[in-house]
Amino acid sequence: MDFPVELFINAVIAGLLLGGFYAAVTSGISISFGMLDIVNIAHPAFIIVGSYIAYIFNISLGMDPIIVSVVMAPAFYVLGMMVYQIYYLSFEKRGQESLRGLAFFFGVLFVTEVVLILVYGVDYRYVEAVYIGPTLKFGFIDLPLRMLVPCISALVLFAALHLFITRTFTGRAVMAVSQDQGALQLMAADPVRIKRIAFGLSIATAAVAGALLIVIQPIEPSVGREFIGRVFAICVLGGLGSLPGTLIASILLGVVESITATFYGPSWAPAVAFGFLLLTLAFRPSGLLGR
Amino acid sequence: MSALLEVKGLAKRFGGFTALENIDLNVQQSERVGLIGPNGSGKSTLVNCICGTLHNDAGTVTFDGHSVNGLEAHERTHRGLARSFQLPRPFASLSLAENLKIPMFYTVHKRSGTPLHADNVDARCLELLKLVGLERKAHHRPKDLTQVEMRKLELARAMAAEPRLLIADESMAGLSHSEVEEILALLKRLNESGITIILIEHIMSAVMSFSQRLVVLVTGRKIADGKPETVVRDPEVVRAYLGQ
Amino acid sequence: MRNTIFFLVSLAVALVIYFGLRAFGIDYLFVAGYVIVQYVVLATAWNILGGYTGYVNFGSAAFFAVGAYSSVTLITIATHIEDWFSESVAAALNTVFPLPIPVLVVIAGIVGGLIGYGMGYLTLRLRGAFFAIATLALAVVLATLVVNWEFVGGSSGAYVIAPAEMIFFKSYKEYLFALMLLMAVGSLVxxxxxxxxxxxxxxxxxxxxxxxxxxxxxxxLNLKLVATTLSGAMMAMAGAPFPYFIGFIQPSSAFGLEYAVNSIAMPMIGGTLSWMGPLVGAVLLGTLQQLANVTISSAVNLLIVGLLLIVFVIIAPNGIVGLVQDRLRARRTK
Known part of the structure; x- marks a missing residue:
C-alpha cells in the first residue's frame, strides 16, 4: 500500500490548527500551575463553563460565541480572584495546599461537572456561527474555518498574554513570584495580590478557551476531564510556566494526536495526550526545552 | 591521621549560575569548625552538597575514608552525617518525642542492626529532650514551641541520629544574646562528648568563641581557612565583609 | 499482640454484622452492604498513601478497574480453554479454572500492586503534584486500553455469569458480601x-x-513506593469481585467517577490521620448514598458528596474524627 501522503499532510495541518487551540487552553494552566505553583486541576471545568456560557448566549440571542467569551472574560477574572482568595486563606496560608488544596480543586472540578449534568444533561451541545461549516480548499489541502478561526483567535489571546507577562510591571511581577517571593517584596509588591491577579487572569483565559472549544466540537459536561491530561501534558512538556515552550508543546501534541486519530481511529486519541504526559514525567520532567 | 570529612574540588552549578567552585575542605575528628560568608556565598549549598540534599556536579566528598558521592541524603545520615536546617523543619503532626523517634528508628536501628526496645527508645527521647531543656514539652506538638525551642528541637533531632559529624546551619539566627549562649554551650557539650561540629553562623562573636578553625566562603569560593584570629585579619576577608 | 486483639475484635464485629443482616433474610441488604463495605476497603487503601504519606491519588477508579478487569480477563480465559488447548491440557486446566474468587482477588492485588509500583517509580522522584497529575492520566490511558481491547468486551462490555450453586451461603450476593467484609477487616488491620x-x-x-x-x-523514595504499591494492590483487590457482583461489566461502570470521588471524599470527610477516618467516612457517606439512591438521582447524590468534600477540606481539615478528638480534648482540659 502506498503511503497516503495527502491524508498525512491534511492530518498534520489539522494538528497544527488543533495545536494552536491547545495553546489557548493551556495558557491558563501555564500561569496557575507553571508560574504560581497552584495545581488547579479544576481549570478544564472553568473552560467547560465558558463553553456553556457561549452556548447559552448563542442559542438564545444568536450572539457570536467568541465575542461572548471576550465580554465574559472580566467576569471570569473576578471569579478566578475569588477562587484564589478561598484557596489562599484555606490552604496556602495554612501550608496544606499539597493534600487538601488538591482535593479542593478536585471537588470543584467534580461539582461543576455534576451541576452541568443536572442542568443540561449529557446531550452534546453546539453553537452556530457563519464560520462553522465552510472549508477553505487549496488543492488537496483542507482548511476548515471551524478550526482555523479558533486557532487564530487562540494565537491572538496567546500573544496578548505573552506581551502582558513580558512587558508590563504586573506581568513581570507574576514572573518574579514564580521565581522568588522575596525579590517581589523588594519590588514593593504584595505576592498574594499578584498571585490573585495572575490566577484571575488564568481563569479569564478559560472563558475564551471554552468558547473556542465549542466552536471546534460539540461538548458535554465530562469533556472537560479529557482536557486535564492534555493541558498538564502540554504544560509540563513546555517546561512549566514558559509561554513559548507551551506553544511549541501544544502544536506538537496537536499534530501527534491528529495523526493518531487519522491513522488509528479517534478512540485512541485521549491516550496519546496522557501517554505523552506519563512519558514526559518519566523521562523529561524539566520539559522539552529544559536543561 | 586522615580527616573525618574530606571535600575535594567540589563544584555546584544551577543552570548558568556557579554556586560553588573548586571547594577543598578537611575536617578532623572532634574538631570545631566555623563556616562563615556573606549572604549568597554558597554556605547552605555546601551543606546541602555534603549532606546529599543536593548532588555536586564535580569533586568528591569523602566521609570517614569512604566516598559518599552519589549516596542519597538518608544513606549519608546512616553513615554518621547529621545536620540541622537553617529554617527549622519539624515534623508538625508528631509530638516532640515522636520527632526524635524518626532518626532513632531509621538511623540508629539501621546502624546497629537490632531494634531497640520500645522503652529504651522512649527513655532515650526524654534524655535528649532533657539535654536541650525541652523534656517538659515532650508530648506537645512543634507548633507550641518558641523560636529558640524550635532550634533546640532541630539540634536534638540531629543528635538523635547519633552522628559523628554535626553540621549546624545558622541555628542561632534571630535569637537573643542569652539564647545564643545557651545554644553555644549545648554545642560545646556535644563536642566534648566526641562529636565533630561544623557551625555555620552569621553572629561573629558566637563563631569566634566556638571555632578552633574558621573557613570563609565568598561567592562560591573558599578564600580563607585557618585560626580564627588570623582569618579575621586576612585582608581579603576584611574586604569581602567590609569592603563593598 | 495488640494487632492480634484488634484483628479478633474486628472479626467479631464483622461476624455480628454478617449474621445480623442474614437474620433479615433480604438479599438487597447484602447488595447495599457490599457497596458500602467495598468503599471501606477503597477509602482505607487510598488513605494509606494519601492520608499517611500525603500523596494524592486521583486514579482510584483506575486501580479499581484494574482489579475488575484482571478478573474479567481470567474469567474470559476460562471460557476459551476448550478452543485454545488440546483435550488433555484443557481437562487439566479445567480442574483449576474458573478460578475461585479469593484467587482472583489475590491476582488482582498483584497486578494492582505492580501498577502502583510502576506509577510511583516513574513520578515519585518529582514534585508531589506530578504524581497526582500522573494518576489522573493513568485512569484515561487504562480506560482507553480497555475500551479498545475486544477480548474483555471493549466499549460494549461483557457478561459475567456467577456460578449458581453455593455452599453455606444462600445467594451469591451474600457470598460476595461476606468476602468483601473480610477484605475490609483485613485492610483496617x-x-x-x-x-x-x-x-x-x-x-x-x-x-x-x-x-x-x-x-x-x-x-x-522506598517508603513512598511501599505506600503506592500497597495502596494500589488493595484498591485492585476491592475491584476483583466486581464483575461477579454487577453481572455485566462495561468500562464506564468499572472506571466510574464515583469510585475516584468517593475514595478521596470518604477519608477527607472522615479524617485522614487514622484508620478510623476512612471507616467513618465510608460507612457514613456510603450508607447515605445507598439511602439516597432510592429517593434521588445518582447525580444529585454525587453532587452532595462533592460539596461535602469542598466544605470539609476548607472547614474541618482533620475530618469528623478530628472534630470529635478536638471536642474530647477540650472537655478533658476544662
Missing part, C-alpha cells in the same frame, strides 16, 4: 498496624517534611 509501626512514623515524616525525613535517615 493493615492500616492500623502501619500507623503504629516504624513504617507509619516514616510515612508521617514524609507527609510532614520530606527533606527533614531524608536528613533523619528515612529512605523516602
Amino acid at each position: 493493615v492500616a492500623r498496624a502501619i500507623e503504629r509501626s516504624k513504617l507509619g512514623y516514616g510515612f508521617a515524616a514524609i507527609r510532614d517534611d520530606e527533606l527533614a525525613a531524608e536528613a533523619s535517615g528515612v529512605p523516602t
Whole structure:
C-alpha cells in the first residue's frame, strides 16, 4: 500500500490548527500551575463553563460565541480572584495546599461537572456561527474555518498574554513570584495580590478557551476531564510556566494526536495526550526545552 | 591521621549560575569548625552538597575514608552525617518525642542492626529532650514551641541520629544574646562528648568563641581557612565583609 | 499482640454484622452492604498513601478497574480453554479454572500492586503534584486500553455469569458480601498496624517534611513506593469481585467517577490521620448514598458528596474524627 501522503499532510495541518487551540487552553494552566505553583486541576471545568456560557448566549440571542467569551472574560477574572482568595486563606496560608488544596480543586472540578449534568444533561451541545461549516480548499489541502478561526483567535489571546507577562510591571511581577517571593517584596509588591491577579487572569483565559472549544466540537459536561491530561501534558512538556515552550508543546501534541486519530481511529486519541504526559514525567520532567 | 570529612574540588552549578567552585575542605575528628560568608556565598549549598540534599556536579566528598558521592541524603545520615536546617523543619503532626523517634528508628536501628526496645527508645527521647531543656514539652506538638525551642528541637533531632559529624546551619539566627549562649554551650557539650561540629553562623562573636578553625566562603569560593584570629585579619576577608 | 486483639475484635464485629443482616433474610441488604463495605476497603487503601504519606491519588477508579478487569480477563480465559488447548491440557486446566474468587482477588492485588509500583517509580522522584497529575492520566490511558481491547468486551462490555450453586451461603450476593467484609477487616488491620509501626512514623515524616525525613535517615523514595504499591494492590483487590457482583461489566461502570470521588471524599470527610477516618467516612457517606439512591438521582447524590468534600477540606481539615478528638480534648482540659 502506498503511503497516503495527502491524508498525512491534511492530518498534520489539522494538528497544527488543533495545536494552536491547545495553546489557548493551556495558557491558563501555564500561569496557575507553571508560574504560581497552584495545581488547579479544576481549570478544564472553568473552560467547560465558558463553553456553556457561549452556548447559552448563542442559542438564545444568536450572539457570536467568541465575542461572548471576550465580554465574559472580566467576569471570569473576578471569579478566578475569588477562587484564589478561598484557596489562599484555606490552604496556602495554612501550608496544606499539597493534600487538601488538591482535593479542593478536585471537588470543584467534580461539582461543576455534576451541576452541568443536572442542568443540561449529557446531550452534546453546539453553537452556530457563519464560520462553522465552510472549508477553505487549496488543492488537496483542507482548511476548515471551524478550526482555523479558533486557532487564530487562540494565537491572538496567546500573544496578548505573552506581551502582558513580558512587558508590563504586573506581568513581570507574576514572573518574579514564580521565581522568588522575596525579590517581589523588594519590588514593593504584595505576592498574594499578584498571585490573585495572575490566577484571575488564568481563569479569564478559560472563558475564551471554552468558547473556542465549542466552536471546534460539540461538548458535554465530562469533556472537560479529557482536557486535564492534555493541558498538564502540554504544560509540563513546555517546561512549566514558559509561554513559548507551551506553544511549541501544544502544536506538537496537536499534530501527534491528529495523526493518531487519522491513522488509528479517534478512540485512541485521549491516550496519546496522557501517554505523552506519563512519558514526559518519566523521562523529561524539566520539559522539552529544559536543561 | 586522615580527616573525618574530606571535600575535594567540589563544584555546584544551577543552570548558568556557579554556586560553588573548586571547594577543598578537611575536617578532623572532634574538631570545631566555623563556616562563615556573606549572604549568597554558597554556605547552605555546601551543606546541602555534603549532606546529599543536593548532588555536586564535580569533586568528591569523602566521609570517614569512604566516598559518599552519589549516596542519597538518608544513606549519608546512616553513615554518621547529621545536620540541622537553617529554617527549622519539624515534623508538625508528631509530638516532640515522636520527632526524635524518626532518626532513632531509621538511623540508629539501621546502624546497629537490632531494634531497640520500645522503652529504651522512649527513655532515650526524654534524655535528649532533657539535654536541650525541652523534656517538659515532650508530648506537645512543634507548633507550641518558641523560636529558640524550635532550634533546640532541630539540634536534638540531629543528635538523635547519633552522628559523628554535626553540621549546624545558622541555628542561632534571630535569637537573643542569652539564647545564643545557651545554644553555644549545648554545642560545646556535644563536642566534648566526641562529636565533630561544623557551625555555620552569621553572629561573629558566637563563631569566634566556638571555632578552633574558621573557613570563609565568598561567592562560591573558599578564600580563607585557618585560626580564627588570623582569618579575621586576612585582608581579603576584611574586604569581602567590609569592603563593598 | 495488640494487632492480634484488634484483628479478633474486628472479626467479631464483622461476624455480628454478617449474621445480623442474614437474620433479615433480604438479599438487597447484602447488595447495599457490599457497596458500602467495598468503599471501606477503597477509602482505607487510598488513605494509606494519601492520608499517611500525603500523596494524592486521583486514579482510584483506575486501580479499581484494574482489579475488575484482571478478573474479567481470567474469567474470559476460562471460557476459551476448550478452543485454545488440546483435550488433555484443557481437562487439566479445567480442574483449576474458573478460578475461585479469593484467587482472583489475590491476582488482582498483584497486578494492582505492580501498577502502583510502576506509577510511583516513574513520578515519585518529582514534585508531589506530578504524581497526582500522573494518576489522573493513568485512569484515561487504562480506560482507553480497555475500551479498545475486544477480548474483555471493549466499549460494549461483557457478561459475567456467577456460578449458581453455593455452599453455606444462600445467594451469591451474600457470598460476595461476606468476602468483601473480610477484605475490609483485613485492610483496617493493615492500616492500623502501619500507623503504629516504624513504617507509619516514616510515612508521617514524609507527609510532614520530606527533606527533614531524608536528613533523619528515612529512605523516602522506598517508603513512598511501599505506600503506592500497597495502596494500589488493595484498591485492585476491592475491584476483583466486581464483575461477579454487577453481572455485566462495561468500562464506564468499572472506571466510574464515583469510585475516584468517593475514595478521596470518604477519608477527607472522615479524617485522614487514622484508620478510623476512612471507616467513618465510608460507612457514613456510603450508607447515605445507598439511602439516597432510592429517593434521588445518582447525580444529585454525587453532587452532595462533592460539596461535602469542598466544605470539609476548607472547614474541618482533620475530618469528623478530628472534630470529635478536638471536642474530647477540650472537655478533658476544662
